[in-house]
Amino acid sequence: MLGIDxxxxxxxxxxxxxxxxxxxxxxxxxxAQAMVISMTDGENFNDNIITQAVRSLQARFVHRMPMGALFESEEYRPWLAERQGDIDWYYWERYRKHLSVTKGFSPRVVRTLDTxxxxxxxxxxxxxKKGEWAKxxxxxxxxxxxKTANYTGLVCKAADAGYQVIIVLAGLLNSLRNQTQERLDSDFMGWCTRVKDLVGVSxxxxxxxxxxxxxSVEDFKKATANSTAMNLDxxxxxxxxxxxxxxxxLENLYGWLSExxxxxxxxxxxxxxxxxxxxxxxNTNKEDKKPTTINKAIRDLLSLFSRSSFVGYTATPFANIFIDPDNDHEMENGENYKDLFPRDFILSLEPPDNYIGPHRIFVDDADIDCIRSISDNEDLLPAKHKIxxxxxxxPSSLxxxxxxxxxxxxxxxxxxxxRKHHSMMIxxxxxxxxxxxxxxxVSEHVKEIRHAVKNYAALSPEQAVLNKVLKSLYDTWYEEYRDAVPEWNIIQTYLKKAINPIEVISINSVSKDVLDYSPDQYPNGRSxxxxxxxxxxxxxxxxxxxxxxxxxxSIMYDTLMQMGRWFGxxxxxADICRIFMTDEAKAWYAHIAESTEELRSDFWSMEKxxxxxxEFGLRVRSHPTALIVTARNKMRCSKDVPVNISLEGRLAETSVVYADDKIIQHNQKVLEKTILSAEKYTARQPTDLGFLWRSVPSDIVKSAIENYENHPxxxxxYSEPLIGYLEKLSTEGMDTCDILLRSVKSKDSKPHTINNELIINTPKRTVAVFNNSKIEFSKRRVASKGDEKVGIPYDEVLKIQSDFAGKNxxxxxxxxxxxxxxxxxLFMINFIEATAKDNSKSTLVPCFGLSLPGNPASGRRPERTVQYRVNTVWWRKNYLVDQEEEDEEE
Known part of the structure; x- marks a missing residue:
């Protein structure tokens, strides 16, 4: 260990x-501590080292981690407080010190983790507790x-409290299971099962x-377990x-435990x-079929113990909540619910404030500029290709x-x-x-760079960049990193040291490469x-x-989010991290980031x-952002996926439209006719956001939605659910809509005449995708933030904004x-000047958005739901393969 460490x-x-x-x-x-170490270990610490140590410690102390939302069963009965003082917290105390000292967790974060x-x-x-129970x-x-840090803490405390058997299910791949074992070796056991030596918390x-x-090199095997000649008792x-x-x-463990x-x-x-x-x-099989293999194996293991607790950890919980999206009775009373549905509690964790998640990268007010577009891959490395x-x-981008x-x-x-790890993912x-x-x-390419750096990096900067490889590195530094290190000559002197230890590996089921960062193998870090x-x-x-x-x-929320290994x-x-992706993928991540943030904000209201x-599961199942994930669960066993969702308090807008000129012209006529109809019922009001027509009969809006040719x-x-929702509102006495025709004040915007009479200035957008079949808006958003405040009195808008302290x-x-x-x-009509990112083409796109008043998290069950039906044949055709096929190919 270095002296400063x-x-x-x-x-x-x-x-x-x-x-x-x-x-x-x-x-x-x-x-004072530097003096103690100097006397005991002979280390020398000058003022510069002490100052560096203080700065590192200050960085630890600033981070906080808020408590998360918690939903618990009405049958919950506390027990821990009564036993707290009688438990020897040996494993937890070791782990707590390990987090604080070895891993550098902030004391505030450790305290929140403890709670x-x-x-x-x-x-x-x-x-x-005696008798039979299952949580x-x-x-x-x-x-x-x-999440691993959290469940490791739970494992430590469970062991201290008296749980005798602890089973951790660690993913479907050997690499993930091995990595999880190494974490538990270090953070729970204190013993490396690979090299048979003390480690971590020891x-x-x-x-x-x-x-x-x-x-960490071997999963459970009967022969190995038998060689111990021990029973659990x-x-x-x-x-x-x-x-x-x-x-x-799983079946081998079941057999061994039974025998x-x-x-x-x-x-x-x-x-x-x-x-x-x-x-x-x-279990995603239908009720009349046997459970899926893994689901059955887990349930069989649980059935061996009359006293068991099961806790699932995930960042994408939709599948667990949607046990059967079509059948509330199955969810409440079926075998799935009894066995794996989290009936006793659901806890939504909040990350520490130094966590870099989707909201810091993809949303409008993102504070980290790390996304770089890939647009040169299709000829050399297409996103969709065969086996x-x-x-x-x-590609040059790679x-x-x-x-x-x-x-x-x-x-x-x-x-x-x-002495840190440095990784790149492809x-x-x-x-x-x-x-x-x-x-x-890639290995050959890295060797070429390594060879050029060896031969030319020691030359003067002027001579070095005459080499095409060094010139390429220089150009990348100038484009990406000159703010981080303004002097190229300093970077050049570090190139050899930077590239020498870099190795290229492949991680899959047939590769012999291992993703290993263990300190005994890589004491100086791995690159x-x-x-x-x-x-x-x-x-x-x-x-x-x-x-x-x-x-x-992938269109699947959970699949895309899990692919995002750059979060963390x-x-x-953080300022020098880079993520290269296509504009289409960026748009999807932005859309998912905003949808997920909205869903998580609902968690707090639901907890209150x-x-x-x-009730939480039923509530979330009605959330429109879960539509895609629901379909994934039913894809293999249904031609049509019906999903009941709630639109209360939501915005539905045409963020993907056809690029076909005839369809664009048709949709333009539909929306212009809507404006003409509104003019017959009420006078238009000029606003800062455009022209507003109040209390227009909702039949006019329903006609517009029905006749607009929507992209699948x-x-x-989709027209049927939106019209159905408006009809439900009509039966309850709400039979009108406000209509906003958006117009901007920018001098760069183009004027557009509606119905040969009304002139507006059209908003401009650079879109994520613009090809022959579709136009897809960035972040899957058409309206600008704040557009939906139209119609609210100015002083009321100020009151709402005051609660957010200057933030959006x-x-x-x-x-x-x-x-x-x-x-x-509110029915919002936008005629938008959409332009491709490379400025190769531009067109006027007619779009609409339907903003429905409401508070999605206000009640226990949504009172108004509409049904969406998704055809899986179309789904598979447009969005690669489903997860089962992907697993087979891997």
């Missing part, structure tokens, strides 16, 4: 249970946000150790199994943690991404981050053969370029990920309403206000 750890250990000291006090504590894991444990059952819960986190105690029947410490979600593995512990299992308390609980665990495709040449990785690594070395194909061919091509598909798409952590090259696409923590290098998990990818603007007000706040004040729905 030793000093930082020593001070962190002193302060781990305290509130952050003042800067002056922290400097004095660090200085959160207490809340989870308390909603499970007391492991010493089922779910923890919802964010992608790459620290630094803070070696008096006890769990018994583990798996290792002979063990004094908790027993740990870390398993891949594989039929044979060797037949008479004693009923007496044991068992905790099962299901990591990536939405993946393969949930026999053979790549030959790397070469630039490799340059970024080398330069970013050089910058991190400059910043003193030498996810461009789902086929293993293509991935392995890419590995060879690699990882190429993969499914193997890089779920659960796996790429340590120190700086650059991602992403060509995959990038302290000290004291929803139970069942734009599902929320989500338009849902205006919908809530309109609902409270009895405003009708």
């Amino acid at each position: 030793k000093l930082i750890d020593a001070v962190a250990l002193i302060l781990e249970k305290h509130d952050p000291p003042t800067d002056e006090a922290l400097f004095e504590i660090t200085k 959160t894991t207490d809340n989870i444990l308390d909603r499970l059952e007391d492991p010493h 089922r819960g779910m923890v919802v986190g964010h992608v790459q946000s620290g 630094r803070f105690g070696t008096g006890r150790r769990p018994v583990c029947f798996t290792s 002979a063990l004094n410490e908790p027993v740990l199994f870390v398993l891949k979600k594989n039929k044979s593995t 060797h512990n037949k008479h004693n299992l009923r007496e044991f308390s068992m905790l099962m943690i299901d990591d990536e609980a939405d993946h393969a665990s949930v 026999d495709f053979i790549p030959d040449i790397l 070469k630039k991404a490799v340059n970024c990785f080398i330069l970013a690594r050089a910058i991190r070395l400059l910043r003193g981050q030498e 996810n461009a194909s789902r086929f293993t053969d293509v991935q392995n061919i890419l590995k060879g091509i 690699l370029i990882a190429i993969g598909g499914l193997g890089l798409s779920r659960g796996l952590t790429l340590e120190g990920l700086m650059v991602s090259y992403f060509l995959r696409n 923590y990038r302290d000290g290098y 309403a004291k929803l139970t998990p069942l 990818e734009c599902m929320l603007t 007000v989500p338009d849902r706040e205006y919908r809530k206000y309109k609902w409270d004040q009895g405003h009708p729905p």
Whole structure:
């Protein structure tokens, strides 16, 4: 361990249970500890090292992690407080110190983690409680946000409280299972099962150790378990199994437990943690069919124990909540609900404030500029290709991404981050053969750069850039990183050190490469370029990920979010991270980011309403952003997917439209006719946002929606559900709509005449996709933020905005206000000048949006729902393959 690391750890250990000291006090504590280490270990610390240590410690102390929303069963009965003082928290205390000292977690974050894991444990059952019991819960986190840290804390506390058998289900791939085992080796056991030596938390105690029947290189095997010649009742410490979600593995464990512990299992308390609980665990078969294989194997294991607790962890919980999207009775009373539905609690975790998630990258007010567009891949590396495709040449964008990785690594070395991991991800194909061919091509490219750096980087900058490879690196630095390090000559001197240790690996089912960051193998950190598909798409952590090259696409929310390995923590290098993706993928991520943020904001309102998990599940199932994920669960067993959703308090707009000129002209006539009809009923009002017609009969709007030719990818603007919703409102006395014709004040906008009389200035948009078949708006948004406030008195708008302290007000706040004040729905008409990103083409696009007043999270069950039906034949044709096919190809 370096001297400065030793000093930082020593001070962190002193302060781990305290509130952050003042800067002056922290400097004095660090200085005093430096003197102690100097006397005991002979280390020398000058003022510069002490100052660096203080800065590192200050960075730890600033981070906070808020508590999340919690939904619990009405049958919840607390037990932990009563037993708290009698439990020896040995495993938790070791882990807490490990987080604070070794891993550098902020004391505030550790305290929140402590409280959160207490809340989870308390909603499970007391492991010493007699009789039969079964608890089922779910923890919802964010992608790459620290779910493993949370469930490791739960495992430690469960072991302390008396759970005797702990089973962790760690994904479908060996790489993920091995990585999870290594984490638990380090953070729970304190013993490396691969090299048979002390590790991790053992630094803070070696008096006890769990018994583990798996290792970081071997999943559960009967022969290995039999060789121990032990039954569970002979063990004094908790027993740990870390398993891949594989039929044979789960059945082997079931068989071994049944054979060797037949008479004693009923007496044991068992905790099962299901990591990536939405993946393969949930039964998606119809009620009249047998459960899916993995689901049945999990239920069989649970059935062995009369006292069991099951907790699923996931960032994409939709599959777990939608047990059967078509059948509320099955959800409430069926076997799935009884076995795996989280009936006892659902906890929504909030990440620490240094977490980099979708909201910091993709939404309008994103604060990290890291997305770079890929537009040169289709000829050389198309996003959609067959299994026999053979790549030959790397696109220029991929070469630039490799340059970024080398330069970013050089910058991190400059910043003193030498003994850290540095990773790049290339996810461009789902086929293993293509991935392995890419590995060879990328390896040759890296060798070429390494050779050029060796021969030319020692020359003067003027001479070095005469070489085309060095010139390419220079150009990338100038475009991407000159703000981070303004002097190229400094970067050039670090190039050799930056590129030398970089290796290229492929992560898939046939590759022998291993994604290993273990300190015993890589004490100085590892630098690699990882190429993969499914193997890089779920659960796996790429340590120190700086650059991602992403060509995959999917309409499924959960699949796309899980592919986002770039989410996570990038302290000290977030500014130099880069994500290369197509504009279409960026638009999807932006859309999902906003939809997910909206859904999570509903969590808090639902918690205040004291929803139970069942009520929460039913409520979320009616959320329109879950439509796509619902279809995924039913895709293999239904030609048509009916989904009942609620549109209350939502915005439905035509964010994907046909590019066909005839259809555009038809839709323009439809919307112009709508304006002409509105003029007959009420006088138009000029506003800052355009022209407003109040209280127009809703039949006019229904006619517009019915006659507008909607693109099938734009599902929320299917005509039948929208018209059905307006008809429901009419039966309740709300039979009018307001209509807004959007007009802007920008001098650059083009004038457009409506019905030969009304002149507007059209908004301009650079769209994400503009091809021969469709035009897709960036972030799948047409209206601008704030458009939906039209019709609200100015002083009321100011009151709403004052609650957000200068930040952008989500338009849902205006919908809530309109609902409270009895405003009708708002039909927004936009004639938009849409331009391709490369400025190759531009056209006027007629669009509409229907803004429906309401508060989506106000009640326990949505009172008004409409039904959407999605044809899966069309779905498969337009959106690659479904997950089952992808698994087979991998």
